[in-house]
Amino acid sequence: MNTHEDLPTIITDLEEAMTQGTQTAVIESPSGQVPPALPGNRPGTIVAGGIRRLGRGLGPGIIVPLVFLLGLIAAAVIPSVLAPSGPLDMNPAEAFTAPGAAHWFGTDESGRDVFSRVIHGARSSLLIGVLATAIGLGLAVVLGAVAGLGTRAVDFGVSRFLEVLFAFPGLLLALLVITILGPGVVTTTIAVGLSAAPGYARMIRSQVRSVRGSGYVEASIVQGRSRAFIIRHHILPNVAAPLFVLGTLGVGQAIVWASSLSFLGLGATPPDPEWGSMLSLGRLYIGNAWWLTVFPGLFIVLSAATTTLLGHGIQRKLKDK
């Protein structure tokens, strides 16, 4: 599973992948004209190309998580269509009903339908996962680019700063942020994003530095290209592909972190149906009503595993290329 403990391994994998063959050079003609970019040189085309390539060699290892992910997205977009009742609809008379035909995942201590709450919980979990990853990656691109393109002193400063942040385990950093900002879904999203940023930033910095030292960038500098031009035409296209992989892997990790924080009572507030907080409450009844922990837990595991499998799938495809 893609938890924060796995992060160093993922980082190593990715760094390896990046240095092995995901770099794409934009070769400039002596006249200074930039030829049409090769397919896959721009973020949009890389993604589209990646999906096309994926489509050609899909195995069950990709299809199953993809289908599950699409299901989750559907749950996040149209929960009311998929869930038989509202996430907050109570019926104390039916409390602790075991899973069955009437309630697929059983009911909780207030008689709320667990299946409906899990479905409705997909939205907040996915949203936190995606937004937190976006925050983390966004911040990482800025930090990584500053370090990778800056002077030696700037690189040194940013790198040491990242190392200091690395000294804190990600979840601890998130706890620190929540202690300062206060609990809640928005805070959790920001906290998870900020905590993931140092890991991403270090990878992006090394990628940027490697591209920066390449012959085509040197050629571009000799030709007097502006820094903005170089970033736009050389650096970003080369960073985009690993960023996409990183993002896919990061979503799963962010979901787990966000759930962990909610589990600790620092994320979603009651009675919001959030998987982590459902798991936390269900834990009290683990000896009496196993379904209160098993189903939210299963969805946390499956959503994290899904995005991780997809991320690794994409990573393999890029490696193959």
Added chain:
Amino acid sequence: MKNRQPAYRDETASSSRSADSPLATSTRNLKKRVPFAFAALGAVLALSACGGAVHADSASGPTGEPVSGGTLVYATGDTEPACLDPIVSGNVPQALVSTQYLEPLFFQDEKGEIGPWLAKDWKWSKDRLALDITVRQDVHFTDGQQLNAETIVENVAYIKDPQTLSSTGILAVEKVASVEKIGEFTARLHLSEPDNALLEHFAQVWVPIQSQKALARGAEANCLSPVGTGPFKVESWSKQQEVVLTRNDEYHTPSPAAGHAGPAYLEKIVWRFLPDHAARFAALQSREVDVIDVLQPQNAVAADADPALDTLIGSRPGHVVNLTFNTTTGPLTDVRVREAFVRSVDVNAALKSIFMSTVPRSNSVLSSITKFNRQNPEAYSTDVDKANRLLDEAGWTERDSEGYRTKDGQRLSTTVIQNDSILVPVSVLEQFQNSAKAVGFELIISQEEPASFNARRYAWEYGLSPLYYTKNSPSVLNIVYDSSHIPSVIKGGYHANNNGLIGSSANDIDKALRLAATTGNEKQRGQQYAKAQQLVDAQYLSLPIFDQQTRLGFRSDVEGVALLSPLGMPTFYDTWLDRS
């Protein structure tokens, strides 16, 4: 235990809630339906005609003679005390542990009757402004200091010293103006006005009698190792981990409710702090600990199904676990809105579902085991139609886009603060939130850490707050509802229990409470407390939910576990380990 003559009772009678059925909610091992026994036993039967402790035996009963020795590991789910001396502050976590090593002057049985303990005699003056207390002459504290009149003088002085930061204790001796020694073993207490609850106060473990030599060390040292006359003494305290108590081998002052004489059977008690409910119960199941408290309803159900585990549940006296309304601000200043909230929620449904029917409903602000409690189910029953009618009358007639009622553009909304240590789980509040929404009343739940919970409570930053106040006297009403206590948030104190009601209704309540506290006529005392409860009910100052309870789960080879009157705290004086 040999020669036990347990008084059996049917646990199904636990719904009986009159003052005549003390500890009515005490149950043990519901599923096995093994009744519990009162403590008036065997050789000490004659000494303990009125009983006073709820005991539990294993389903099969003890297999033989009590065995001396062994270590009992107790895991509490309550918070760790900041001080082991219950004079400082004065709360339930302190009472739980200090019942094992401190003892008060008087014993109060489950009928509310006062009897001797460390005091052997007492006498009121005619004007009831002076009380002479004579203590036993054969008692020494565990530091060797002898109990005498000087001890009482020093103990009261210690409580009244502002440096001590007493909360519960200082309210208990509020009416004691001075104390003088009038004999080697007799002290005279001079009162500023008669106080009907004074003897009850001196029967609490929050007003224990401690060695004057130990008190002279100062509050800081005394907090770490208070010295009393109890069956155990404090050996060490590793903060955030455990308190170790060892047997007092010279012990000879058991309460009238005790099951034997002489030193305790257990050699040692390790008192651990395990606040996580699931982890605590798991520790009990895995034999890591022998006894746990704050046993959750779902765990009580599981323990009843497990032959290796037993349960002992008993009510505590005082102000019940309730949601207290802040009447000083917002829509809750209107009694109609307060009643509408009470009428909109279904407490019974919450107790049946979340508490799995293991906790009976309270329809009184006073606990079912507190003298003069007056159950008023009519006032606190669910009536959604009436809730809607009351809110219409109060002018909350418009609705906003989310279906909540509004008045002058303001939404009908209030906030309840919550912390698990106050015994009302967030899931109960979620049910109330849901019911209140159905009548257009928004209830916002704000989960707080213990520190922020207390900070918000002291600053009156809430609409509703779960509260309780443990006290072995109907005079708990004087603390909670007398308007003179509104500004009296005692520095370092634990409770600021009042709702802030002012005006003519508050005056009527004050009048009844003050008369009840000072009258020399017991019947009038009862009438005035009944009247005060009636007025409190009519003002909807709180929503009573259930009696506070001591809820123990323990290994079935732990014999002689009991709850001691009057506070219903666990006592391990008679406890022994049947592990031969």
